[in-house]
Amino acid sequence: MGLRVGPSLMIRAAAVLLLASFTRTAMTARIIVGDEAHWTFGYNYTDWAIRRAPFYQNDTLVFMYDAPNSTTFPHNVYLMKNYRRYLACNLKNATLLANVVQGVGSGFEYVLRNRKPRYFVCGEHDGLHCTAGMMKFAVHPLKRCHAA
Numbered sequence: 001m002g003l004r005v006g007p008s009l010m011i012r013a014a015a016v017l018l019l020a021s022f023t024r025t026a027m028t029a030r031i032i033v034g035d036e037a038h039w040t041f042g043y044n045y046t047d048w049a050i051r052r053a054p055f056y057q058n059d060t061l062v063f064m065y066d067a068p069n070s071t072t073f074p075h076n077v078y079l080m081k082n083y084r085r086y087l088a089c090n091l092k093n094a095t096l097l098a099n100v101v102q103g104v105g106s107g108f109e110y111v112l113r114n115r116k117p118r119y120f121v122c123g124e125h126d127g128l129h130c131t132a133g134m135m136k137f138a139v140h141p142l143k144r145c146h147a148a
């Protein structure tokens with residue numbers, strides 16, 4: 001019994017220490033969009049963003065996707081003009097952040113420099129990746145509070 005409780009307590013103590021050090025230092029996170037799924041057609045990024053939230057100011061989003069070839073879909077990253085156009089996957093006046101090859105290797109990095117809400121989509125195939133492919137999500141960066 002004692003032997004089984006001991007290690008688990010030690011792990012818990014280590015986790016508490018780790019958490020404490022995270023809250024004391026104002027760390028910024030490097031967040032892989034979609035985690036293991038990366039930036040791909042058919043993954044629910046709205047759901048991912050809800051599960052992954054909160055996002056904080058100065059966190060870095062990393063969009064990872066392969067360069068297109070005969071067997072893989074091309075992807076890109078657009079910043080939408082506003083919430084309405086994001087909902088509708090309407091790419092009018094959207095800003096291209098990363099083209100179809102900028103997600104290769106270590107990925108395309110986007111820093112949430114301020115606390116403005118951001119609406120990201122893949123603009124490929126006239127918005128089809130955004131609508132049918134679910135390649136869209138919203139981020140509302142929060143101010144990271146420093147522990148006193």
Ligand SMILES: *[C@@H]1O[C@H](CO)[C@@H](O)[C@H](O)[C@H]1NC(C)=O
Pocket residue numbers: 044046047050
């Ligand atoms: C994607 O996830 C959101 C949030 O969980 C959910 O409301 C929506 O129905 C999902 N979309 C699909 C097509 O499953």
Ligand SMILES: *[C@@H]1O[C@H](CO)[C@@H](O)[C@H](O)[C@H]1NC(C)=O
Pocket residue numbers: 057058113143144
């Ligand atoms: C975000 O980063 C910039 C540049 O490094 C820095 O000047 C600013 O104070 C940071 N803001 C927050 C809230 O951490």
Ligand SMILES: *[C@@H]1O[C@H](CO)[C@@H](O)[C@H](O)[C@H]1NC(C)=O
Pocket residue numbers: 066067068069070071072
């Ligand atoms: C296309 O790219 C994918 C992902 O990088 C790779 O696995 C695949 O072998 C490539 N196919 C061709 C035909 O080059």
Ligand SMILES: *[C@@H]1O[C@H](CO)[C@@H](O)[C@H](O)[C@H]1NC(C)=O
Pocket residue numbers: 092093
């Ligand atoms: C797009 O932006 C241009 C320049 O800011 C503006 O004149 C135009 O009305 C905008 N179009 C739409 C549909 O928002």
Ligand SMILES: [Cu+2]
Pocket residue numbers: 040041073074075076122123124129133135
């Ligand atoms: Cu795409």
